[in-house]
Amino acid sequence: MSELLVFLVVVPLFGSVTALLAGLAWSRTGWPIATLTAVTQLGVAAVVAGRAFRGTPLQYVPGGFTAPFGIQLVVDGLSATIALLVAVVALGVLGYARAAGPRSNAFYATYLLLVAGLSGMSITGDIFNMYVFLEITGLAAYALVATGTGARAARAALNYLIVGTVGASLFLLGIGFAYVATGTLNMADLATQLAAVGYGSPLVQASFALLVVGLFVKVAVFPVHTWQPTAYAGAPDSVSAFISALVSTVAAYALIRIVFSVFTVEFLTTTAFARQLLIVGAVVSIVLGSAFAVTQREIKRTLAYSSVSQFGLIVGAVAVANGTALTGAVIHLVGHAVMKGGLFLTSGLVTNVTGAETVDDYDGLVDRFPAGSVAFAVLALAMIGVPPAIGFVGKWYVVLGAVEAEAWTLVVVLLASTLLTLAYFARLIERMFFRDAAEPSPTTADGLSADGSGPATDPTAVSLGMQVTVIVAVTLSVLLGVGAFEYGQLLQPTVERLLT
């Protein structure tokens, strides 16, 4: 039954080609095809996840090759979680995109291509195969960002493309170093071969540094995050929600795979610089990401910098490298995807209803759009880490893990990160609920038309699908927190396997 793994990539890829071809004959067929594909994908991912959590990891080598030579697909609890997350978010954002657009078939073809790339990254057990999926993900993401209107989106996409390509190229160079050192590309095989070569070898250490820095670019860790705020702010709302929820998340998953499945914890404990690299990346990201989030004028850019800081937290958990912190990292990955995706969708909804795009526009929002303000506030509080929301559980595990490992600097920064998150979200909540709106401001309308990127204000443009998606995201962000401790138990065997 492990042939099912292949379908996680084949289904969206097939859907993508179908959407593109159908678009030649009938326009407006993109959405139904994409939804059908996403539902199928969700079914396959659910079945795979059900099996992966029950016992040993699922493995499959397509094409009749044997393991270290052919490309191996491996799904353990961690991969299954991410694959399921990709499927759920893909379906959720489709519910929003139906009315919010973009509507062309080409858009949905690219959308499904991105789903294929993300699923492929999360299930592959071959490091070069991971690079290929990383580039497919990248290409689709660049194209999706460019679907925004105006030249701003094109500039954001080009910037994203150039920085992202450098990141992926460094990743490829890292693969080259590992291959020269060991002569293999299979992740499980690499783990044993790298140990045989010796962790002190310059080739092995250089390979680690290149792979990690390459992934830092894709995760958007400070200071190689520069593509991210412009890309999120330039893209249409459905795209920024989808990309912010998944692209960095899956890159962070790849980081966990590379560090623990390829280089193993032993490498991390014996090589001082490896751990330092991760810790420095984490600390700088958390502190400066939050600081920049506070200073932004545009809501979408605030949310983008918030992601930089949240992923710093996850990199920090990887650096701690014990079971508790790693469980926290996975929970926070899932939680962040739901919360940040939800926040971007809500901000899109707010823009559609009231035209508010900047932090100043959010003054007294509760009078103009009560439901949207409440949804935004709940998601923001969840992100800060107010119990019982999912954001609390993830941070709790990560901090607990750091305390267990007695990494006190990191503990201080992690706790401070909660305060820093409060700094930019509390400010927004205060504006929404406790301030009066400025004069029915002509500046808002002017800002919109001059900018040219925001959709026109039109309350009727908010469809049922858009509202339902936001409500589902809000509900999930609270409900997942309740089930997260049990999920942590379920993840136990997977985490133990990663750490040995």
Added chain:
Amino acid sequence: MIEFLAARLYYLVSFLLLGVGTYMLIGSPNLVKKVIGMNVFQTGIFLFFIVAAFVDGASAPLLTAEPPYVSPLPHVLILTAIVVGVSLTAVALGLIVRIYDEYGTLNEQSIQELVADE
């Protein structure tokens, strides 16, 4: 010293290309030249793989040829990476066309000024 470098000449060249590519990518204000820089950077990496696969005095990996053979696997990997590189260049050039239509220039600084004026 000279001998040490001469034995690694191909590696040196491939890493030199990485440097040249990075410099173009960052230093050139022209968007098309940035993309060319990106291509040079990637080519450096491709050459690194090919050099690593080479064995002195070996023949091409064909059954009819005499062993020893050069390693065929990096060639296959790089074939894939080249395809990826071509697609990236195509997307990048497509975006640049859109930017040029909008601003009428390819110079990054001029575009910055135009955006600041808005």
